[in-house]
Amino acid sequence: xxxxxxxxxxxxxxxxxxxxxxxxxxxxxxxxxxxxxxxxxxxxxxxxxxxxxxxxxxxxxxxxxxxxxxxxxxxxxxxxxxxxxxxxxxxxxxxxxxxxxxxx
Numbered sequence: 001x002x003x004x005x006x007x008x009x010x011x012x013x014x015x016x017x018x019x020x021x022x023x024x025x026x027x028x029x030x031x032x033x034x035x036x037x038x039x040x041x042x043x044x045x046x047x048x049x050x051x052x053x054x055x056x057x058x059x060x061x062x063x064x065x066x067x068x069x070x071x072x073x074x075x076x077x078x079x080x081x082x083x084x085x086x087x088x089x090x091x092x093x094x095x096x097x098x099x100x101x102x103x104x
Contacts, residue, residue, distance in 0.1 A: 004051070005051050006045055008048075008104055009050055010048040010049060010050055011048070011049050011050075011051060011084075013028055013045060013072060015088075016043070016045065016075065016084070016085045017026070017043050017087070019057070019073075019075065020041075020043050020073045020085060020086075020089075021038065021041060021076070021085030021087065021089070023057055023059045023073045023085060023087075024038070024041075024071040024072045024089035024091070025038070025089075025091070027059040027060070027061060028061070028074070028089075028091045028093070029073050030072050030079075031061045031064075032064075032069065034093050034094065035093070035094055036091040036092060036093040036094070036102075037091065037092050038067070038090070038091055039068075039090050039091065039092045040088075040089070040090040041086050041087065041088070041089050041090075042087070043075075043086065043087045043088075044085065044086050044087075045084070045085050046082075046083045046084060046085065046086070047082055047083065047084050047088055048084070049069070049075075049084050050076060053078075053079075053091055054075055054076060054077075054078035054079070054085050055075050055076060055077060055078055055084065056075070056076045056077075056078050056081075057073065057074070057075050057076075058073070058074045058076070059071060059072070059073045059074075060072050067092055067093045067094075068090060068091070068092055069086070069090070069091045069093065070089070070090055070091075070092075071087070071088075071091060072086065072087070072088055072089075072091075073086070073087040
């Protein structure tokens, strides 16, 4: 049984949500070089995509308000640019680096 696809062979929405969350978190870490947590997450689904289709993933920091950052992650079909899903994440940062966390 495969959990990342639905009965029609499309990406499961839970797998897409996990992808949006993971990419948003990586973007925040890369941008701010610190550990963060998602405080608000919403996702919108506009289309479906088959498991074997190629997609483009774009992630941007849209706002940086001190310890809060707003990240938007967009998944599009590579062939025609059709938007599959968009995730909006507000991330709270504790301003600790990975090295500082591992020493706790």
